[in-house]
Amino acid sequence: MNDTVLHYLRPGTLQLAALPPLALYVHLPWCLKKCPYCDFNSHEAPTLPVMATPKVGSGRAGLSSALESRYLDALCSDLESALPLIWGRRVHSVFIGGGTPSLFSPDGIARLISDIRARLVLAPGVEITLEANPGTFERERFKAFRKAGVTRLSIGVQSFDDAALKRIGRVHDAAQARAAVAEAREAFETFNIDLMYALPEQTLAELQTDLDTALAFAPPHLSIYHLTLEPNTLFALHPPKLPDDDLASDMLDLIVQRTAAVGLSRYEVSAFAQPGHGCRHNLNYWQFGDYLGLGAGAHGKISFPHRVLRQVRWREPAAYMQHALQGNAVSNQNEVSRADLAFEFMLGALRLPDGFELARFTERTGLPLSAVMPALEEAQRRALLTLEPAQSAGSISWVRPTPRGFDFLSDLQSLFLPAARDQPG
Ligand SMILES: C[S@@+](CC[C@H](N)C(=O)[O-])C[C@H]1O[C@@H](n2cnc3c(N)ncnc32)[C@H](O)[C@@H]1O
Numbered sequence: 001m002n003d004t005v006l007h008y009l010r011p012g013t014l015q016l017a018a019l020p021p022l023a024l025y026v027h028l029p030w031c032l033k034k035c036p037y038c039d040f041n042s043h044e045a046p047t048l049p050v051m052a053t054p055k056v057g058s059g060r061a062g063l064s065s066a067l068e069s070r071y072l073d074a075l076c077s078d079l080e081s082a083l084p085l086i087w088g089r090r091v092h093s094v095f096i097g098g099g100t101p102s103l104f105s106p107d108g109i110a111r112l113i114s115d116i117r118a119r120l121v122l123a124p125g126v127e128i129t130l131e132a133n134p135g136t137f138e139r140e141r142f143k144a145f146r147k148a149g150v151t152r153l154s155i156g157v158q159s160f161d162d163a164a165l166k167r168i169g170r171v172h173d174a175a176q177a178r179a180a181v182a183e184a185r186e187a188f189e190t191f192n193i194d195l196m197y198a199l200p201e202q203t204l205a206e207l208q209t210d211l212d213t214a215l216a217f218a219p220p221h222l223s224i225y226h227l228t229l230e231p232n233t234l235f236a237l238h239p240p241k242l243p244d245d246d247l248a249s250d251m252l253d254l255i256v257q258r259t260a261a262v263g264l265s266r267y268e269v270s271a272f273a274q275p276g277h278g279c280r281h282n283l284n285y286w287q288f289g290d291y292l293g294l295g296a297g298a299h300g301k302i303s304f305p306h307r308v309l310r311q312v313r314w315r316e317p318a319a320y321m322q323h324a325l326q327g328n329a330v331s332n333q334n335e336v337s338r339a340d341l342a343f344e345f346m347l348g349a350l351r352l353p354d355g356f357e358l359a360r361f362t363e364r365t366g367l368p369l370s371a372v373m374p375a376l377e378e379a380q381r382r383a384l385l386t387l388e389p390a391q392s393a394g395s396i397s398w399v400r401p402t403p404r405g406f407d408f409l410s411d412l413q414s415l416f417l418p419a420a421r422d423q424p425g
């Protein structure tokens with residue numbers, strides 16, 4: 001066993017009874033063009049074939065094969081260096097995110113998945129998601145990703161309205177978005193459509209049309225995000241005219257009604273799914289599961305019996321490749337402090353309307369229940385969550401945010417900040 005692993009296995013004050021499920025995230029950092037609202041670690045691809053205005057069904061999308069294969073080499077080396085930290089653990093889901101992973105060739109994605117399979121034990125029926133942008137769509141491309149081993153496609157549509165797409169600087173138009181979703185439906189048993197709402201100048205009627213278009217495809221999964229102005233983006237510098245809070249709140253009500261009417265259940269703040277089609281990978285994040293993050297700027301969380309480790313990889317793709325190829329992909333790592341663990345757990349767990357089993361809190365954080373009971377009781381007093389008793393009297397088994405808690409989620413979560421827990425009431 002190497003020294004780093006022994007270091008993380010040493011005794012400590014946390015007592016995790018079991019290690020949580022492990023997932024793998026792989027970040028592919030390039031896009032056709034940087035969107036003006038986006039603060040993800042995404043970079044305009046350096047060498048692209050001419051495809052500024054790709055036509056539906058005939059566009060060509062891709063990176064130079066030299067860049068693609070150097071990046072895949074770097075990922076492989078990154079994975080090999082990380083293996084001792086997760087030795088013997090089975091991987092339950094893989095998420096290939098970005099950036100725009102569909103810029104990679106299907107052969108490149110097949111190589112990535114086989115590199116992963118050669119080095120990790122994947123659970124039977126493992127979910128392997130790939131994020132795709134309709135601007136990279138070409139006929140047969142999604143089927144080729146399916147053949148490469150991807151089991152679930154997540155398509156960044158954002159809107160089906162040409163004017164709205166233009167205002168948010170997307171590279172694709174509505175026809176390409178519809179063609180991409182239709183192709184995904186043919187190639188995959190399960191897929192996701194990403195939409196955003198409260199777009200610049202958007203009306204309720206326009207959102208309704210977007211929703212109707214999306215729902216007409218009967219998507220197994222729909223993610224709908226409120227457009228946020230993130231610092232260090234073009235939109236933060238030159239803010240567009242956005243719907244006011246009242247309109248945005250009416251929009252959310254409309255989303256909740258329309259999705260429920262077609263049998264999509266809201267299983268997380270922004271995620272709606274048909275039964276059996278929730279995203280296992282994202283659920284693992286929200287339930288404070290573990291994930292190894294490979295690729296430029298990727299974040300990871302790995303538990304040991306007495307500590308929880310967070311890692312970040314080098315952010316710039318060139319620096320990442322250089323460091324990863326030298327076996328040194330991690331730019332920062334730190335143990336989550338005892339004081340921060342409860343808040344970090346609640347950040348994800350309270351996003352789920354079903355809440356969580358209280359025993360999971362102890363299992364995943366290694367903290368005693370006493371670390372969190374005063375804040376839970378305060379949240380119950382404010383009607384932000386319910387504490388449901390166990391069969392055996394005297395103990396609590398389940399924690400569930402109330403609809404009010406869901407509406408004031410950040411107030412609810414902030415009750416678990418270390419400072420708030422020190423001064424209850
Ligand atoms: C990494 S992107 C996914 C795929 C691909 N890059 C694309 O955009 O087509 C993940 C999703 O986050 C959402 N997103 C990105 N920036 C956002 C913002 N500022 N506010 C709200 N949602 C955002 C978009 O819906 C986007 O599809």
Ligand code: SF4
Pocket residue numbers: 030031032033034035038039040042098099100133156
């Ligand atoms: S395509 Fe996706 S990841 Fe790339 S810049 Fe746009 S929103 Fe960000």
